[in-house]
Amino acid sequence: MKFSAQEEYGLRCLIQIGLKGSATIPEISRDEGLSEHHTAKLLSILRKERFLNSMRGHIGGYRLARAPEKIVVGEVLAALGGRLYDEEFCERHSGLLSTCAHSGSCAVKNLWSEVQAAVDHVVSHITLADLIENAQKEAELYKPRNGNLLSIPVASGT
Amino acid sequence: MKFSAQEEYGLRCLIQIGLKGSATIPEISRDEGLSEHHTAKLLSILRKERFLNSMRGHIGGYRLARAPEKIVVGEVLAALGGRLYDEEFCERHSGLLSTCAHSGSCAVKNLWSEVQAAVDHVVSHITLADLIENAQKEAELYKPRNGNLLSIPVASGT
DNA sequence: GACATTCATGACATAATCGTCATGATTCTT
């Protein structure tokens, strides 16, 4: 059971755009350490799946197609990497038997459904807004302050 | 996010052996609609991972290495298809950046961990015994009775 | 309208997964 590379990178790009409000391919590419072409392909998918809007030209770039609170992570993952278990699953894995030996329902199918449900329960309650918030907090933690790389906490009265 | 073919077929083979007590490659092959070679490879993996014992020769075949109650489905899946999220994950997916831009912890990493935890919670509480029991019940439902393929329920007073 | 900047897309190369195949080793029966 694995995440696909597309899920990992695609989701990261989406977070990055959420953080910045809007961004271009070269920007995202730099931020995430991916090639521009690769980034372009990922963003293209996310656009086709209606998570992003794009604009060409000088002031172009990508932005979220809707508020991050409205973007459910589960849907993003499904768009990028498909679902763990779906209707086609049994057809793809029926082996040589035309009617899968475990027709209708089978022991394994039930298991897969349970796992899928558990995953869904997590990812359908998390939105892009949550991930963005999370990322912002961590940016805080790791960001050097006062231009000082050692970032000694300075009881700052800002 | 996908199950691998190896997870699907491997687990099925294991269930099949659990159902029968012991079985040979040709048997499992027939039951599951896989080629004998393919079956052999899957069983070989399960043997190396200590879920099965094998015996060669005339009365040979495979049997479970321990009671099905002691075989945790989560461990079987991990052996067949790896884990969803592990330590190496971030190294594999750090892009071109030597230190992943989201060093230490990152928004996505937290998400993956949560999903992994949810999956673990399910599969670490299910044992092979559960799947076998499940399979037995379904075999009951779908099995033709009295040798009659139409299997009309015959208010049988057996 | 020429140009720079940006997104769009399909073809290709590479790598990983999946399944097949040929061959060999072990065990039991006769």
Add this chain to the structure above:
DNA sequence: AAGAATCATGACGATTATGTCATGAATGTC
């Protein structure tokens, strides 16, 4: 000892996922 049944394993080809590349199309600036 010969033969039959069984497991063992590494090499290969096919398929799929991944990432690169070349080229094209849109948009704004001068």
